[in-house]
Amino acid sequence: MIIYGGKTVHLKSERSKTTTCPSCGTQGSLILSVYRVHAHVFWIPLFPIAKKGTSQCQHCKNVLKTKEMPESVKREYDNLKNNAKGPIWQFAGLGLIVVLITWGIYAGREDKKLALEYLVSPWVGDIYEYKIKTGSYSTLKVMSVSNDSVFVSPNEYEISRMSKIYKINTPKNYSESSYGISKNKLKEMYDSGEIFDINR
């Protein structure tokens, strides 16, 4: 179950000296308060949604929501609201999401860079992850390397989900026999996306 909702944080309160309370008519008795509401998931603040506020008369205790404020009070409230800065931590979740996405993009790029390095100078034991025409996925293991070719042992298993390919990558799944693929052909297979990742 995902627990989410809104939480209200008090930002600022100020006494309005010029306005009068519409309820009891006392001048300078209204305290204006501004709050900021943020969305939260599992009590982690995500981002602010809105500012809201009230006024309370210190004399008769009458509380007004923004909609109920007379125009003069509303004007002062709006002024206060525009100057009330909310705390940065109300953006914590959003910041975390941005960091995670940025990290994901960076990690993805590093992974691509490494794969290309592995492709150019293969090592025995490298694992090529590739697409099969049937839409499944499987792997090839590098058994030996010559000047212009790589000898691979095919995985005898395939799997329908790309993200689960690690499950079939165990030593006993690889065939006893191996065959050669030219380095040029490997590059072609990588460029076309047939080989989509290389792990070392």
Ligand SMILES: [Zn+2]
């Ligand atoms: Zn009052």
